[in-house]
Amino acid sequence: MKIQAMKCPNCGAPLKPAKYRCEYCRSYVIVSNEKFLDLSDYEYEKESKENKEEYPGIYVFGRLLGKGEIPIVLGFAxxxxxxxxxxxxxxxxxxxxxxxxHAFNVGRTEAKIELSDIKKVYxxxxxxxxxxxxxxxxxxxHKFVVYHGKDWVEKINNQMHEIQKDNKDNNIRDNYIIELKKLKNLLDEGIITQEEFDIKKRIILNI
Structure with missing residues (x-):
């Protein structure tokens, strides 16, 4: 990876060549002139903030990524x-x-596509x-011309699969919560006993 930016976009501190992290504010700073750069194997360290584990600021070409967002692939297009x-x-x-x-383009074009809004990529x-x-x-x-097109398609599909998996897990968790709340109401109203509550709870949680 080649770092072109000489100053951290977060704190303004100088960046050393070949470094991808600011030594002062610990932000990640990624700027590359590679035609295709696979970052999927990079491990980004999390930091404790208000008793929560969060990623520090991650900047790609000077743009701060959103909370919980990490870069997977970048390149020319x-x-x-x-x-x-x-x-x-x-x-x-x-x-x-x-x-x-690129900055020199007249009528600069930008586009953003949420992975959850994608039906198909090919x-x-x-x-x-x-x-x-x-x-x-x-x-x-949307049509793009890129280097390593097959790799782009594979990486996009992988991330879409992860989002679908997370959504499925969240739906299952939400269903558990709803069922347990209903069960707790029955217990509080005296309709079922504590023993019945414990049995049904284990069935719902599959334990």
């Missing part, structure tokens, strides 16, 4: 909007895909050294 093609950088995080045009045309990927969301379709 061309974004097709109608008959217009705009060159820039594309970033995949564990929550979204975003595109930012390969389009295959060029000499790059590939087109098509991202269909529920309200529109």
């Amino acid at each position: 061309n974004y097709y909007t109608g008959k217009t093609t705009t060159g820039g950088k594309m970033l995949l995080t564990n929550k979204s895909i975003s595109f930012s045009a 390969l389009g045309k295959n060029f000499w050294v790059s590939q087109q990927i098509i991202i269909d969301s529920y309200d529109s379709s």
Whole structure:
């Protein structure tokens, strides 16, 4: 990974070459000129804040990512909007895909697609050294030309699968909470005994 920024976007402290973390405020600072950079194996240390484990600030090309958001893949991309093609950088995080045009582009184009809004992502045309990927969301379709198109599609699908898994787990947990609250009300009203409550609770929690 090559770091081009010489100052931390958070505290302004100088960044040493080849470092990806500010030694002063401990923010992560990622700026790369790689055509395709896979960050999925990076381990970001969490810090304790108000008795909660949270990631410190993570900056990618000077932009602070949202709370709990971590970068997965970034690289060069061309974004097709109608008959217009705009060159820039594309970033995949564990929550979204975003595109930012190069600063020298006239009529700068930016796009952000939440992973939860994506229906399908697949390969389009295959060029000499790059590939087109098509991202269909529920309200529109987005076309990008990137390097390592197959890897982009794989990484996006992996993150979509993780979100679906998390949503399923959250739904199961919410159902447990609802059922346990109903059961507790029956106990408080004297409709069932403590023994019956304990038995049904174990059945609900599968323990």
